[in-house]
Amino acid sequence: MSRIDLMRAFVTLGEIGNYRAAAESLGVTQPTLTKQIVRLEDILGHQLFFRSRQGTELTEFGRAYLREVQPLIHEADRIWDLGLRMASGDAGKLAIGFTFSALEVMTHALLAFRHTYPEVELSFDDISSQTQLSMLREKRLDIAFARWSGAGDLASRLVARDHLALVYPAELAGVITSADSPALRKQPFIRLKQAIAPGFEGVVQRFLDWKGISPHSTHRVNESLVQLRMVEAGFGVALMHASSVTRIIDHSRIVVQDIASGPKGPALDWQTGLYWRRDDRNPVVRAFLKIVREAIPAPVEQ
Known part of the structure; x- marks a missing residue:
């Protein structure tokens, strides 16, 4: 009989106060529970319960010991339940x-x-x-x-699959109508830093090379959301992930145009x-x- 079993038997009986009910809660017979309590009392050298026809009552020592043991048993039960949930993927x-x-x-x-x-x-x-x-x-x-x-x-x-999208301020909607618009070549480009997204930036550069666009100025940022905010504020245009920008922009302030890979152009998806x-x-x-x-x-x- 392990120490934790003896202490669990004690805590259960101490909380319930009835041998029969405590034994049922533990899934053991009443004689087995009695032996466990006696064994623990022998080890501790102190009586834990007063036994009478009226029921079971903790001794002064038993009450003090219960206060110490209860947190241990409850924590052991919590950890056991957590282990079961972890093993099943629930935690x-x-x-x-x-x-x-x-x-x-x-x-x-x-x-x-x-x-x-x-x-x-x-x-x-x-x-x-x-x-x-x-x-x-x-x-x-x-x-x-x-x-x-x-x-x-x-x-x-x-x-998932994705492709490039051209993103620019709504006030430029009258002058930029497609990726081939001459006005696009005059705009500053807001791009991610190469080290942040090397694969994506490679796709952006393929597009610029394909269209022969050499931006007169380029702003490099760390995050895509910063790109969007700067475009919205009118600081330039950007080439971004089409799937991610469509649902998070204010369409009254930003225009998004999909850029598909053409049969004669580079892969842009x-x-x-x-x-x-x-x-x-x-x-x-x-x-x-x-x-x-x-x-x-x-x-x-x-």
Whole structure:
């Protein structure tokens, strides 16, 4: 009989105050519970209960000892229940990385996951695709929403496709009507720093080279939301992820025009994948992957 079993028997009897009811609560016979209490009293060298026909009452020592033992048993029960929830994927932690291009699909997945698993602690960071995959391999991330590259050492699933969008202030709507408008060449461009999004910035540069655009000035920023704010304030134009900007802009102040890859032009679209470690047995990760399969239909790979 372990110490924790003896203390649990004592706490249960001390709280209920009746041998029969306490034994039923513990799932043991009344003689077994009696032996456990006697054993604990022998170890401690003190009587814990007064026994009479009227019932069971704690001794002064028993009351003092109960105050000390109760928190331990209740915490042990909490940890046991937590372990069961963690093993089933109902509790635990999940660290997720994403790019701005994956914002829409990741948000959809997180909302569905949080609805089913509200006790899982989520953390998520906007990180470049290359850095995400490195962090995933180093076990600093559990899940990555990154540019689709088919990394062979990681498990992956295609979750979204995206393309460029031209974003400019609404007051320029009369002079900029398409990506070929001459007025576009005269505008400052607001771009992400190369180190922040090297893959995406490569697509932006392909577009500029294709159109022969050499901006007379370029502002470099750290975040896509800063790009949007600067465009809205009239400081320039930007080339951004179409899927992510459409729902978060004020259409009365910003214009968004999709830019599709033409048959004779460079590739201006890309795909986003969900990545995880092949050998990851974390129940929370498995639960998240199940939710993603149910909530996000896989697009056809191009």
